Amino acid sequence: MSKGLPKRSEDYSLWYNELVKRADLAENSAVRGCMVIKPYGYSIWEKMQAELDRMFKETGHTNAYFPLFIPKSFLSKEASHVEGFAKECAVVTHYRLKNADDGSGVIVDPEAKLEEELIVRPTSETVIWSTYKNWIQSYRDLPLLVNQWANVVRWEMRTRLFLRTAEFLWQEGHTAHATREEAIQETEQMMNVYAQFAEEFMALPVVRGRKTANERFAGAEDTLCIEAMMQDGKALQAGTSHFLGQNFAKAFDVKFAAKDGKLDFVWGTSWGVSTRLMGALIMAHSDDNGLVLPPKLAPIQVVIVPIYRGEEELNAISAKANEFIKALRRVGVSVRFDDRDTHKPGWKFAEYELKGVPLRIAIGPRDLENGTVEIARRDTLSKETFDLSTQPIEQKVLDMLDEIQSTIYSKAFQFREEHTTEVNSWEEFKEVLENKGGFISAHWDGTGETEEKIKELTKATIRCIPINQKLEEGTCVLTGKPSSGRVLFAKAY
C-alpha cells in the first residue's frame, strides 16, 4: 500500500478511482466494463441491501426471482421501452462452443444458433409483465408487490467503478395495481422509501423530484427520483421510481376483472436502486485521507488498536480489549480488535482511516495505568482521551456513532445548500454553472426543445422538478417565455 491519495482539489476523478481501489472496495476485472466488488466493498453493499430489504418488506413487498435472459421478441412489445434500451443490450445468439478445426482453441459452433436470440436483461419489466399475465385475473390478485435483487447488463461505452459499469447489481420492484391512484401512490411511496434510506442510513441529503419527459424512463408515464450532490458539485441520480400507467399491461395483455365484472388493464410501477449508491456514498463524504463511512452502514464501526511492547503488555491490553468487545457487541456495535503484530500502530491508523472506520480506540500501557483510552473520530480526525470511570464504554461509543452519523449528514446538507443557487438570467446561469457548479434553481418554459438547447450549450440537464417546487411566476432563463416554477439544473454523473 503506497502512501497518499491524490487530492480531491487537484483531480477529483483520479481521487475517486484511487480511493475505490485503495480502500479495497472494487477493481476493474478482466472483462471490459465489469468490476470485481471486493469483500470490503461488498460488505458495505450487504449493509445497504439489508436495510433496503427490510424497508421493502415493511411496506408490504416480497422478493422473487426472474430469469437473466429475455426473449428478443419481449423487448419490442413496448415501443418506447425497446427504443430506450436497444442500443445497450448484450445478446446471446448461440448455446454451444466447439474445438476449432485448426486447434487454435474453442469457437462458437455455428450449428448451435438459437432460434430466437436472448437478451441479457437490462431491466426486467418485459419478462416480469409476461409472467404477471398468468398471475393476475381478478382484483383479488391485486395489488401484486414484488421485488427482486439481481444483476443487469447495459452495454455502456464508458464505464467507471460503481457509477457506471456494464454489469451492475440492483434491486427492481415491480408492482401491479387495480387503480391509477393506487399505482401513483406506490410510486410516491417508493421514492420516499429511497429518500429515507439515503438520508437516514447513507447520511446523504437528497432532493425528491420528478423527471422531465426527456429524462423519463423508457416506457414510463412518470418518473420520480432522488437526486444527490457530490463534493465536486455534480449531481447523481440515486434512485428512480416509475409510474408505468397501463403501458406494460397493454403490451403484455395483463387484464383483471374488477368488482363490477368489467375487464381492465392493470396499472404498474417499477423502482430501483443500484450499486451506484456505493459511488454516491463514497463521493459524498470521503476526504483526502480516504473513505468516510456513515456508522449505520460501516461494516466495522469500531476498531481497537493495541499499542504495546512485548507479549506481556499485549496480554494485558487484550484482556481490556476483550471486555470492550463483549460490551460493544452486546449493544450491537461491530468491532474489530486488530492485534496483528505484522503492522505497527501508525500503519494501522492510516489503514483504518483509508477504509473509513468511524471510530478507533487505541489502548496502550499508559491507558491501562490511567484507566483511559484514546478515541479517534474518522469524520473530524479528532482524538480525545476518554476516562473509563466517567461512563460505560459502550454508551460513549453509541453516542459518538450517533454524533458522527448526524455530523456527516449535516456537512453534506450544508454543502448542498451552499451549492444550490437561484439564478434569474442566462448570463448568471452560465457564470454559476462554470465557476461554482452545484444545483441551479431556475425558471424553464417547460419545453423539451429548451431543455435540449440548454444541455447542448452548457452540458447541464434538468435533474428534476422538485416535489416541493418553488411555485412562482417567472420567465424562462433561456427563452424568456413564461414559467410557473423553478426546476433544478446541474451537470450530472
Added chain:
RNA sequence: CGGGGUGUAGCGUAGCCCGGUUAUCGCGCCACAUUUGGGAUGUGGAGGUCGCAAGUUCGAAUCUUGCCACCCCGACCA
C-alpha cells in the same frame, strides 16, 4: 463509438526519439535483528512472456502493422 494519451516485477516508474552486454529506481514482498502512542531501521534475498500478436532486422522494451486494456475529452446512460 469519435479525438487525445498511456501500457516495463504486486504498485508506481527510468530507458523508447537515435535498435546492440546481465532492463533502472522507489514502494511492497521474504529472512534475520533491533523496533511498536501517527504509515520504523539495518543487513541479506526473491520477483520480469517489457500489454498481446504478427512483421522488419544478425539483433527489438526501442522501428512497422493489427488487436486488447486503462485514463482524459465528447456522444449514450442507473
